[in-house]
Amino acid sequence: MGFMDRQKEDWMNQLLLHFQFGKFIIVLVFMVVGLQVFHMTLLMKLETTAKGAGPSSSNHLRRQGDTNSDLKEIQRLAKTVMDKIADVHVSDISGMYHIIRNILCPKQIGKFGQGKHSENVTIVTQTSANHLENLVLLSRKWNGPISVSVFTHKDDAEFAVKSILYLRTCYPSIANKVSFHLVFPIDSTPSIDLINNLSKLSCSEPFGKTIQRQQKANYDSEIEYPHNLLRNIALKSATTTYIFMIDIDMVPSENLTVEFMRLIERRRTNQDFDIDKTAFIVPSFESKDWSIPRDKIKLLNAWESRNVRPFYYETCWKCQKPTEYDRWKKLFKTEIMDIGYNVEWKDPWEPFYIASANTPLYDERFKQYGFNRISQVCELHVAGYEFAVLNNAFLVHKGFKVTGNFHKSKDKEQEKNRMLFRKFKNQLKTRYPNSPRRC
Ligand SMILES: *[C@@H]1O[C@H](CO)[C@@H](O)[C@H](O)[C@H]1NC(C)=O
Ligand SMILES: *[C@@H]1O[C@H](CO)[C@@H](O)[C@H](O)[C@H]1NC(C)=O
Ligand SMILES: *[C@@H]1O[C@H](CO)[C@@H](O)[C@H](O)[C@H]1NC(C)=O
Numbered sequence: 187m188g189f190m191d192r193q194k195e196d197w198m199n200q201l202l203l204h205f206q207f208g209k210f211i212i213v214l215v216f217m218v219v220g221l222q223v224f225h226m227t228l229l230m231k232l233e234t235t236a237k238g239a240g241p242s243s244s245n246h247l248r249r250q251g252d253t254n255s256d257l258k259e260i261q262r263l264a265k266t267v268m269d270k271i272a273d274v275h276v277s278d279i280s281g282m283y284h285i286i287r288n289i290l291c292p293k294q295i296g297k298f299g300q301g302k303h304s305e306n307v308t309i310v311t312q313t314s315a316n317h318l319e320n321l322v323l324l325s326r327k328w329n330g331p332i333s334v335s336v337f338t339h340k341d342d343a344e345f346a347v348k349s350i351l352y353l354r355t356c357y358p359s360i361a362n363k364v365s366f367h368l369v370f371p372i373d374s375t376p377s378i379d380l381i382n383n384l385s386k387l388s389c390s391e392p393f394g395k396t397i398q399r400q401q402k403a404n405y406d407s408e409i410e411y412p413h414n415l416l417r418n419i420a421l422k423s424a425t426t427t428y429i430f431m432i433d434i435d436m437v438p439s440e441n442l443t444v445e446f447m448r449l450i451e452r453r454r455t456n457q458d459f460d461i462d463k464t465a466f467i468v469p470s471f472e473s474k475d476w477s478i479p480r481d482k483i484k485l486l487n488a489w490e491s492r493n494v495r496p497f498y499y500e501t502c503w504k505c506q507k508p509t510e511y512d513r514w515k516k517l518f519k520t521e522i523m524d525i526g527y528n529v530e531w532k533d534p535w536e537p538f539y540i541a542s543a544n545t546p547l548y549d550e551r552f553k554q555y556g557f558n559r560i561s562q563v564c565e566l567h568v569a570g571y572e573f574a575v576l577n578n579a580f581l582v583h584k585g586f587k588v589t590g591n592f593h594k595s596k597d598k599e600q601e602k603n604r605m606l607f608r609k610f611k612n613q614l615k616t617r618y619p620n621s622p623r624r625c
Contacts, residue, residue, distance in 0.1 A: 188376060191349055202425060208489050208576050210522060214405045217595065218315070225331070225362040227342075229456075230320060230535055235247075237437045248356045248357060248389055248392075249355070249356050249357065249358060249389050253389070253390055254452070256355055256356070256387075256388060256389045257384070257385060257388070258350050259355050260352070260355050260384055260387050261384055263290060263351050263354060263355065264347070264351055264384055264620065266289075266290065267290065267300065267347055267350070267351070267368075268347075270286050270289050270368075271286065271289075271368070271375070271376055274286055274375070277372060278369075278415055278550065278551065279382045279550065281372070282371060282372060283369050283370065283371055283372060283374055283412065283415060284369065284370055284371075285368075285369050285419055286367065286368045286369075287422075287423050288323040288365050288366070288423060289350075289366050289367060289368045289421060290350065290354055290364075290365065290366045291365050292331065292361065292362055292363050292364055292365055293362050294362045294363070303427070303446060304425055304426045304564040305425060305426070305427050305450075306330050306331065306426040306427070306428070306443065306447065307330050307428040307429065307430050307442075307443050307446055307447070307540055308329055308330060308331045308332065308333050308425055308426045308428070308429050308430070308543075309330065309331070309332045309333070309336050309429075309430050309432060309438075310332075310334075310417065310420040310421045310429050310431050310432075311324075311326070311332070311333075311335075311417075311420060311432055311433065311434045312334065312335040312336075312337065312413060312416030312417055312419075312420055312428065312434070312560065313334060313335075313336055313337070313351050313430070313434040314336070314338070314342075314346075315336060315337075315338055315342055315345050315346035316345075317434050317435060318336065318346075318350065318353060318434075319347045319349070319353070319393055320434045320435050320584075321334065321353055321357075321360055321362065321364060321434070322353065322357055322359075322442050323437060323584075324434065324436075324437060325357065325359035325360045325362075325363050325364055325480075326359045327438060327440065327478070328363070328438060328442075328443065329441070329443045329444065330363070330426070330443040331363055331364075331424070331425065331426060332363050332365070333364075333365050333367070333421070333423050333433070334364060334365070334366055334367070334420060335368075335369055335416035335417070335419045335426045336366060336367065336368055336369070337369050337370070337411060337412065337416055338368060338369070338370050338376065339371055339374035339376075339409050340370075340372050340374040340376060340377070341374075343370070343376030343377070343504070345375075345398065346368075346376075347376065348387060348396075348397050349393075349397055350366055351384075351387060351531070352387050352389075352393060352397060353368070354394075355387075355389060355567075356389035367419050367420060367423055369412070369415065369416055369419060371409060379613060390433060393585065399544070408480035410553040410554055411553060412450055412550065412553045413548075413552065413554075413558045414548035414549055414550045414551075414552045414553075414562075415553075417431060417548045417551040417558075418547045418548050418550060421547065421548075422541070422547075424543055425473075426543065427542065427543055428447075428450075428540055428541065428542060428543060429447070429540070429541065429543045430468070430538070430539075430540045431538065431539075431559075432538050432581060433583065434585060435585070436470065436538075436581050436582070436583045436584070437478045437582050437584065437586050438468065438579070438580075438581050438582075439480070439481065439482070439485070439578070439579055439580045439581070439582075440480050440481060441525065442468070442523075442579050443445060443531040445464070445522070445523035445578070445579070446540060446576075446579070447527075448522070448523065449522070449523050449524060449576075459543065459572065459574075462542045462544065462571075463569075463570055463571050463572060464539075464541065464571060464572050464573075464574050465539040465540075465541045465545075465563075465571050465572070465573050465574070466525070466535075466539055466540040466541065466574050466576050466579075467509060467529070467537045467538070467539045467573055467574065467575040467576060468538050468540065468576055468578050468579045468580060468581045469496070469509050469511060469514050469537075469575065469576075469579070469581070470496070470497035470506065470509075470537070470538050470580065470581040470582070470583065470588055471485065471489070471494050471495065471496055471497055471580060471581065471582050471583065472486070472494070472495060472496075472497050472498075472499070472582070472584075472585065472586050473493060473494050473557045473582050473583065473584060473585070473586075474492070474493045474494070474585070474586050475493060476584045476585060477493070478542050478582050478584075479494065479582070480575060481519065481578070482519040482578050482580065483519055483578055485582075486515060489515070493582065494582070495586070496509075496511045497581075497583055497587070498587060499587075500586070500587060500588055500589055501587045501588065501589055502534075504534060505534055505535065505536050505560070506535070506536070506537070507535075508529055508530070508531070508535040508537070509535075509537055509575060510529055510530040511527065512529070513526075513527060514526060514575060514577075517577050519577075519578055520577060520578065523576060523577060523578050523579060524576075524577050525574040525575065525576065525577065526574075526575045526576060526577035527574075527575055528572055528573060528574050528575070529573050529575060530573070531563070531564070531566075531567035531573060531623075531625065533560075533564070533625060534560050535560070535563060536559045536560045536563055537563065537573070537583050539573070540576075541571075543565075545566070546562065546565045546566060546569055547562075548561075548562045549561050549562070549565075549610055551606055551610075552603055554595075554599040554602075554603070555592075555593075555595075555596045555599040555600055555603070556596075556599055556600035556602075556603035557600075557603040557604065557605065557606065557607040557610075558603070559608050560607070561607055562565050562615070564597075564610075564611065565614060567623055567625050568614050568618050568621050568623045568624070568625055569621070570621060571624070606612065611624075611625060
């Protein structure tokens with residue numbers, strides 16, 4: 187090797203060293219930037235969750251336990267679930283659906299008591315598997331039991347069961363409050379070996395990463411969606427004196443349970459009204475960016491700035507208008523929850539309300555789109571219920587409902603249900619022969 191060569195080699199080594207040092211600096215810079223971005227996303231996530239935002243932002247509420255014990259719990263629950271599916275023998279009155287009530291019960295079941303004697307309000311709701319994740323926010327915001335019917339069928343059962351197992355294991359608020367009921371068509375029973383690969387379920391992974399999401403809407407399947415059957419099952423399974431039927435993508439105002447029970451306590455001694463024949467209306471709204479105002483004052487501000495508006499404002503105003511939102515707006519927020527005013531029932535009003543658990547059931551013939559809640563409210567009216575609007579309480583739907591977002595068979599289904607509704611109203615006359623009320 188010549189002198190020149192050696193010099194060249196030294197120079198090359200220096201260059202290499204220099205280069206490596208440069209690389210080191212670059213890596214360092216990337217790491218710092220990376221950490222910053224990570225930090226910022228984390229902060230943003232925390233912030234959106236604090237505002238009560240979307241499903242993917244609910245991660246930090248998840249249990250951060252150890253993976254082994256999570257898996258053991260998931261396997262234990264999976265066995266319960268699969269045994270119950272294998273042993274299913276109860277069907278609905280039409281003989282078309284299998285029903286498994288309380289396929290999983292909340293851990294705190296003792297707290298809510300058995301039977302209908304526990305003085306509390308249960309949220310009753312229903313969903314297909316792809317909206318189950320809404321339970322994360324709902325269970326955090328609602329301080330009382332939640333009874334949810336989940337509709338599934340053969341093709342979707344693996345997703346449904348895995349979602350239930352994951353949510354129930356990984357979120358303490360769900361484990362403590364939610365009872366799950368499973369419903370599926372008799373000719374579409376889930377196969378019992380559908381959950382072979384449970385080891386992939388882990389609370390340290392976000393929902394969407396552990397479980398393959400499905401993006402289909404409730405109505406898009408070939409199989410008809412039986413809203414009212416699902417609602418009745420959730421309702422009959424509630425173990426408290428009062429129930430609050432809502433959609434799973436809605437969130438009630440803070441402290442509603444406690445304040446409502448205080449109102450009942452105060453009013454119980456009043457002779458002038460019959461609690462068991464009162465529907466306590468909770469005015470419902472929709473929120474543009476999914477943020478959920480904590481109290482009425484914050485809600486009114488959001489309404490003022492057009493981030494919140496009355497529910498169905500665009501899609502079916504006459505379905506909500508009888509709540510008299512302007513009147514509600516003018517009621518000053520008081521310290522205690524009370525009845526703001528009473529309203530008359532008007533067709534086709536479909537408010538959300540809290541009522542005694544003995545409320546008339548939903549007519550299970552209504553499936554798919556249209557008249558499924560309207561018909562039940564119409565029955566309340568004929569059965570002699572009064573409609574009392576609560577002064578401070580409200581309910582917020584996550585996202586604006588806009589026209590043009592409906593599935594393609596909506597009009598056909600609505601027409602079919604309109605005919606059924608006519609029949610239903612005639613049958614009410616026979617069922618309540620002494621009622622002076624009609625709808
Ligand atoms: C309803 O149940 C919840 C959850 O157990 C409890 O914290 C709350 O105090 C109960 N409400 C009333 C009014 O008993
Ligand atoms: C279970 O997971 C393994 C590895 O991830 C995969 O190869 C296998 O096909 C899965 N089995 C089923 C039944 O999904
Ligand atoms: C709910 O109740 C808690 C405890 O009493 C209270 O600190 C909080 O301010 C209440 N929230 C609202 C929105 O009134």
